[in-house]
Amino acid sequence: MTSLQGCHRIGKRYRFEAAHFLTGLPEGHQCSQMHGHSYEVEFVLTADRLADPGFVTDFGELAPVKRMIDETLDHTVLNEVLPVVPTSENLAAHLAGWFVEHVEPSLPGRLAAVRVSETASSWAEFELAER
Incomplete structure (x- = not known):
């Protein structure tokens, strides 16, 4: 097998x-x-290498993201x-x-990008520079 x-x-x-x-729109x-x-x-x-048992990051370790979204963003006026x-x-x-700042320090993987969709047909993405 080829490496x-x-x-x-x-x-x-x-x-x-x-x-x-x-604001600031026509x-x-x-x-x-x-x-x-x-x-x-x-x-x-x-991740360049997988952590045992073969994960970039265990999805369960991303629970703080869901908590933050539910507590901070869901059913709010984002301007506020x-x-x-x-x-x-x-x-x-x-x-x-x-x-x-809040999640990545405890993970084996690193964040590469965040994509936000307001509709099913459009999105914006922030891609982190190589670190």
Whole structure:
């Protein structure tokens, strides 16, 4: 068997409901009014080598992410709970920063990207630089 080089990746998706509005948009822009979305957020982790018994990270170790989403973001007005303008791009970067600070230190894998979808057909992704 040929020895392959590369890395392993896993992803975990979470859903939550929230409202937001965006300022600084042209008059009449649909996103300038308060509106809601059924958000889907995906955290992608990577590892060069698998931890026993063969995981990038045990999905159970991601429980703090679900807890934070449920307690902080679900059924809120994102403008009131986020320190950034609540675009999908900013939300993805914010969640990546939170994850790296609060969850990643205890994991064998490392965060590669966070993807945020406001609709089934659109998404924004924050990809972390190689670390």
